[in-house]
Amino acid sequence: MSTLADVPGVPIAFKRNAREALDDRQLRRNFRGAMDFLMDKRRSQFPDGDELERLRAFGNRVRARALSKLPELLERLDANLTRNGVKVHWAETVEEANAIVHRIVEQHAAKKIIKGKSMVSEEMEMNHYLGERGIDCLESDMGEFIVQLREEKPAHIIMPAIHLNAGQVAKLFHDKLEVDYTEDVDRLIQIGRETLRRNFFEADIGVSGVNFAIAETGTLLLVENEGNGRLSTTVPPVHIAVTGIEKVVENLRDVIPLLSLLTRSATGQAITTYVNMISGPRKADELDGPREVHLVLLDNGRTQAFADGELRQTLNCIRCGACMNHCPVYTRIGGHAYGTVYPGPIGKIITPHMLGLDVTRDLPTASSMCGACSEVCPVKIPIPALLRRLREEAVRAPEAEPHHVRGQGTKYSKKETMVWKAWRSLNTSPVLYRAAMYAGTRLRGLMPSTIGPWTAHRSAPRLAARTLHELAREHLGDQ
Amino acid sequence: MSHPFPATANATRVAPPLEAARAYPVKPSDVFLFGTCVIDVFFPGAGMDAIRLLEREGITVHFPQAQSCCGQPAYTSGYTDEARAVARAQIALFAGEWPVVVPSGSCAGMFRHHYFELFKDEPQTLKQVESLAERTFELAEFLLEVCRVRLEHTGSPVRVALHTSCSARREMNTHVHGRALLKQLAGVERVDHDHESECCGFGGAFSVRMPDISGAMVKDKTAALKGSGAAEVVSADCGCLLNINGCFEKQGDTLRGEHLASFLLRRTSPAAEGGAR
Numbered sequence: 001m002s003t004l005a006d007v008p009g010v011p012i013a014f015k016r017n018a019r020e021a022l023d024d025r026q027l028r029r030n031f032r033g034a035m036d037f038l039m040d041k042r043r044s045q046f047p048d049g050d051e052l053e054r055l056r057a058f059g060n061r062v063r064a065r066a067l068s069k070l071p072e073l074l075e076r077l078d079a080n081l082t083r084n085g086v087k088v089h090w091a092e093t094v095e096e097a098n099a100i101v102h103r104i105v106e107q108h109a110a111k112k113i114i115k116g117k118s119m120v121s122e123e124m125e126m127n128h129y130l131g132e133r134g135i136d137c138l139e140s141d142m143g144e145f146i147v148q149l150r151e152e153k154p155a156h157i158i159m160p161a162i163h164l165n166a167g168q169v170a171k172l173f174h175d176k177l178e179v180d181y182t183e184d185v186d187r188l189i190q191i192g193r194e195t196l197r198r199n200f201f202e203a204d205i206g207v208s209g210v211n212f213a214i215a216e217t218g219t220l221l222l223v224e225n226e227g228n229g230r231l232s233t234t235v236p237p238v239h240i241a242v243t244g245i246e247k248v249v250e251n252l253r254d255v256i257p258l259l260s261l262l263t264r265s266a267t268g269q270a271i272t273t274y275v276n277m278i279s280g281p282r283k284a285d286e287l288d289g290p291r292e293v294h295l296v297l298l299d300n301g302r303t304q305a306f307a308d309g310e311l312r313q314t315l316n317c318i319r320c321g322a323c324m325n326h327c328p329v330y331t332r333i334g335g336h337a338y339g340t341v342y343p344g345p346i347g348k349i350i351t352p353h354m355l356g357l358d359v360t361r362d363l364p365t366a367s368s369m370c371g372a373c374s375e376v377c378p379v380k381i382p383i384p385a386l387l388r389r390l391r392e393e394a395v396r397a398p399e400a401e402p403h404h405v406r407g408q409g410t411k412y413s414k415k416e417t418m419v420w421k422a423w424r425s426l427n428t429s430p431v432l433y434r435a436a437m438y439a440g441t442r443l444r445g446l447m448p449s450t451i452g453p454w455t456a457h458r459s460a461p462r463l464a465a466r467t468l469h470e471l472a473r474e475h476l477g478d479q
Numbered sequence: 480m481s482h483p484f485p486a487t488a489n490a491t492r493v494a495p496p497l498e499a500a501r502a503y504p505v506k507p508s509d510v511f512l513f514g515t516c517v518i519d520v521f522f523p524g525a526g527m528d529a530i531r532l533l534e535r536e537g538i539t540v541h542f543p544q545a546q547s548c549c550g551q552p553a554y555t556s557g558y559t560d561e562a563r564a565v566a567r568a569q570i571a572l573f574a575g576e577w578p579v580v581v582p583s584g585s586c587a588g589m590f591r592h593h594y595f596e597l598f599k600d601e602p603q604t605l606k607q608v609e610s611l612a613e614r615t616f617e618l619a620e621f622l623l624e625v626c627r628v629r630l631e632h633t634g635s636p637v638r639v640a641l642h643t644s645c646s647a648r649r650e651m652n653t654h655v656h657g658r659a660l661l662k663q664l665a666g667v668e669r670v671d672h673d674h675e676s677e678c679c680g681f682g683g684a685f686s687v688r689m690p691d692i693s694g695a696m697v698k699d700k701t702a703a704l705k706g707s708g709a710a711e712v713v714s715a716d717c718g719c720l721l722n723i724n725g726c727f728e729k730q731g732d733t734l735r736g737e738h739l740a741s742f743l744l745r746r747t748s749p750a751a752e753g754g755a756r
Contacts, residue, residue: 015689015691018689018691018692019691022691022692022695328677328678328680328696329692329696332692332695332696332699333692365685365688365689366685366689367685368645368678368680368681368682368685368686368693368696369555369645369682369683369685370645370649370677370678370682371645371646371649371650372649372676372677372678374649375649385596388554390557391555391556391557392557392558392559393557394557395556395557395558396557417558420553420556420558420561423552423553423561423565424553424561424564426547427516427547427548427550427565427568428547428564428565428567428568430544430545430546430547433547434544437519437520453687453690454686454687454690454725455729456690456691456694457693457694457697457698457725457726457729458694458697458722458726458728458729459725459728459729460725461521461721461725462521463520463521464520464522464523464524466523467519467520467523468514468518468519468520468523468526468527468542469514469519469542469544470523471523471526471527472512472514472526472527472542472544473542473544475527475530476530476540476541476542478544479541479542479543479544
């Protein structure tokens with residue numbers, strides 16, 4: 001019988017996805033090389049460790065302040081965008097967000113959409129939703145364009161096609177775009193740009209994401225390196241921006257440190273090639289720009305994280321991707337194995353709020369808690385602490401109150417709970433502990449040489465002949 | 480001193496994060512040793528070597544026989560109540576004025592950082608937690624910063640690779656101390672290994688719950704340690720050593736990691752090659 005876990009690529013099949021990824025030598029090489037490169041790039045941007053620490057602490061406080069008054073800032077953002085002539089829409093679910101976009105599309109009888117990079121549109125599966133309704137969405141970010149041609153999802157939130165090497169892209173372009181085979185990266189980029197170029201002018205609507213939504217001025221800020229974001233948001237007559245509700249910041253002053261942290265942490269750039277600031281549609285006396293600008297603000301589980309003081313820190317995220325670049329797990333299994341829009345450490349802590357802890361049950365566990373992610377996080381999200389918290393929610397009794405996370409108790413088992421209760425008794429009763437350790441070391445010859453999954457890659461650990469408790473008592477006396 | 484942010488991903492960061500800075504007391508006459516449960520049953524020799532190193536500095540070591548585990552296995556698995564109960568038992572045992580020396584960055588990190596989270600709702604206990612955290616030192620850190628040891632190498636020249644656990648590196652910042660101690664030994668050359676700051680894949684229950692990913696990580700780690708050209712491998716965390724040594728053994732390799740305390744004692748005591756193993 002087939003179960004959900006048999007469907008590849010979904011988070012519930014994480015363990016299987018990961019196993020397959022680990023066996024893919026090419027994928028392993030591609031990721032290791034790419035992540036090493038990105039770590040070096042980032043490091044070169046922060047030569048002064050003290051400056052980095054100060055900036056991270058500041059970034060953390062700016063985000064914490066914005067989140068502390070999130071409802072108020074969202075209302076101000078709405079009011080100021082509206083004053084600027086931007087139409088603001090609120091969506092609780094991805095279904096609502098897609099319906100809003102679809103209504104705008106229908107109002108304009110649009111057939112063709114050009115898209116700048118947007119992870120929220122990936123959350124919505126907008127391409128699929130609109131595609132089913134006869135509307136053609138074309139990704140214009142080079143990485144997104146490549147994964148769309150391959151009918152894949154992005155493998156990384158900043159670099160969607162990071163899992164591929166030049167040869168794989170060369171073959172893809174040769175097969176799908178019917179161009180001569182070349183592994184020359186500059187030439188490949190040219191081919192992509194030439195293919196995309198006319199589409200900006202043919203599109204009825206441009207869709208983009210948002211990096212920071214600035215409440216005070218009613219401004220949508222968008223960073224990019226290819227110019228496709230600027231074209232997508234200025235050439236078509238209608239621009240629809242989609243974003244999560246947590247992207248709001250109070251004012252332009254707050255953006256400066258966050259922007260610096262974002263680009264330096266993400267791609268190791270002091271600043272991106274393009275920084276777009278959109279504060280409304282074309283005015284009567286202006287020659288260009290869209291005639292209509294919409295913003296769709298999506299919740300999709302974010303308010304669940306917001307409601308809990310600890311889990312709220314998840315929403316500090318400015319989507320730089322540094323956590324995945326530095327993650328030893330992500331480096332080995334790549335982005336697709338997670339089966340989620342957001343892979344890597346940030347994906348493990350945010351996706352449970354979007355899809356439920358039951359669907360994502362293996363994600364919080366898939367970490368050695370090494371802390372490489374939180375060490376580089378530009379806004380100091382304590383990712384291991386949040387993973388631990390989600391583990392706690394996963395093993396709490398499903399009916400236990402209060403209920404913080406949808407899918408609570410998905411890993412609750414009476415048997416495992418009993419095991420930990422026994423562990424507690426053992427470790428809180430000195431007599432029991434010493435007796436057990438004494439017995440264990442005396443019976444060590446009986447210990448099996450294979451112990452479950454541990455011995456697939458390692459020999460079984462061997463108990464010592466005598467415990468430290470015994471040796472220390474001999475040496476120091478009974479204390 | 481090398482540049483704090485070297486140019487390659489393989490090199491590790493030298494500059495400690497600002498929050499890691501702490502004040503050190505003068506050398507005390509007495510200390511507690513928290514042996515850790517992993518050392519208790521898998522590496523008791525490392526625990527004894529830690530005791531001997533401290534005694535050699537003229538310190539009286541106290542090992543409360545009622546100690547067990549710091550609570551970390553339950554804590555990281557999400558069984559917070561169970562972790563709290565076990566933590567409470569340790570806090571009571573290590574009350575007083577004496578420093579608590581821990582031959583593991585990981586368990587020391589529990590005492591110093593995570594007990595605050597465990598007892599955040601108990602103001603009375605928090606006072607004891609604060610005292611314990613203040614008095615907790617990882618062994619290498621204690622030898623270097625509190626005992627101010629000056630070690631003299633007595634063995635033949637050797638190249639060693641030092642694996643530092645993630646907690647030691649990122650919570651305790653004690654990779655600098657391990658390095659500094661090795662540097663005191665004239666005949667010991669510490670060599671870097673590839674992706675040195677990367678996790679070995681142990682992570683306690685992680686190695687059992689995600690055996691394939693953990694296995695891939697430890698295979699890369701053992702390959703890097705082999706590739707460094709080191710004749711010996713040392714680490715100040717026995718959890719990592721269980722993982723790394725198990726992988727070496729499974730691969731039929733004869734290389735084995737040893738606890739830093741054992742290495743230091745063996746390499747500096749007059750009776751070279753002594754020490755409880």
